[in-house]
Each structure stands twice: as C-alpha cells, then as structure tokens.
Amino acid sequence: MLLLTARDTVEERVRGLDSGADDYLVKPFALTELFARVRALLRRTATQKDAILCVSDLTLDPAMHIVERAKQPIELTARLFSVLEYLMRHPNQVLTREMIANHIWSYDFVGTLNAVEVCIRRLRNQIDDPFEVKLIETIRGVGYRLRTCDQR
The missing domain is CATH 3.40.50.2300 (Response regulator)
Structure with missing residues (x-):
C-alpha cells in the first residue's frame, strides 16, 4: 500500500x-x-x-495455489485463497473489513462489507472448524486477525 x-x-x-x-x-x-x-x-x-507462507500449522503456497493445515490439504476458491493469503501476510495484525475488501476487490468495490464476513465464515469452516486450535479471530467492532498459536 x-x-x-x-x-x-x-x-x-x-x-x-x-x-x-x-x-x-x-x-x-x-x-x-x-x-x-x-x-x-x-x-x-x-x-x-514466491515464498511459502506459514502460520502455526497452516501453510499456503501462492505459486502452486496449495493450502494445508496440519499437513491436510484444503481446497479453497480463488477468492477465499486471496483472503487467506492476505491474512497470512499479516499474522497477528488486526485487519478491518474495509482493508480486506479493498485488498481483495480493490478500491472500486461496490457492495456490502457483509461479503467479507461471508468469506471469513467460509474460511473458518475449512481452516478452523475441523481443528481444535482456532486461528481466525474476530476482534469485535474492529476486524479479523489470523493469530499464531503462541498468541493468546
């Protein structure tokens, strides 16, 4: 930016x-x-x-478009992959819904920020729900954070 x-x-x-x-x-x-x-x-x-991103047991390979959590492959749509990549490039940093929308859909995005919430919910279904440790955190009234396991 x-x-x-x-x-x-x-x-x-x-x-x-x-x-x-x-x-x-x-x-x-x-x-x-x-x-x-x-x-x-x-x-x-x-x-x-080019670099493979790692946050806790979650890995993302931007070049190969591969996501794994605890060595289990996870299939993501292009949009969900982009949201996850953005979160992983900013671990432990709170990202507002506006920041995510602007990054994924660009500044000319016409729509509601509910689209970001839908993407986060779908990501949680695949990235967090099957696992005991949850990585995607909602910061009420602010946004979302992908936290490392050592951040509590």
Whole structure:
C-alpha cells in the first residue's frame, strides 16, 4: 500500500506506516517518483509471492495455489485463497473489513462489507472448524486477525 497524502509531519508519516502502509509519499510529488515507488512496491510483492507462507500449522503456497493445515490439504476458491493469503501476510495484525475488501476487490468495490464476513465464515469452516486450535479471530467492532498459536 502506497499512501499519498498532503500530511507531512514525521508523526503523521510514522502513523501512516505503522497503520499498514508500505510506503508514504507527500504531495506535491513528481510523477516519476510516484512511478518509481510503485515499481519498487511491485518488485517487493513479486518476490514475496514466491515464498511459502506459514502460520502455526497452516501453510499456503501462492505459486502452486496449495493450502494445508496440519499437513491436510484444503481446497479453497480463488477468492477465499486471496483472503487467506492476505491474512497470512499479516499474522497477528488486526485487519478491518474495509482493508480486506479493498485488498481483495480493490478500491472500486461496490457492495456490502457483509461479503467479507461471508468469506471469513467460509474460511473458518475449512481452516478452523475441523481443528481444535482456532486461528481466525474476530476482534469485535474492529476486524479479523489470523493469530499464531503462541498468541493468546
């Protein structure tokens, strides 16, 4: 996520980056700098896509589109796979429904945030319900978190 803003104090930049932005660009800016930052973010994302993600006993291979929990294969639709990948790239971090919707459906998403709740429920059916330890946690009034087993 690249944050484009007119807010330029150090505190605001720190708050933006701590809130989940990968980069922060203050207006006014040169288009060439914006394009260079976008290219850098895309390079970073491309290399991250190759790595197998692991959270507790849950693994996700983005390149092969494979998900396993406790070495048991789990079949997911493309949308559920994207939601799970997003959660796994941010373990123990609370992600709001808006953040998930914007990541999965992009900023032009027209619909209700109930679609995110439906995806989370379907993920829980496959990722959590068959197992004793639950990984997907609801933070009431805020969003969702995929927590590692050592986070209680």
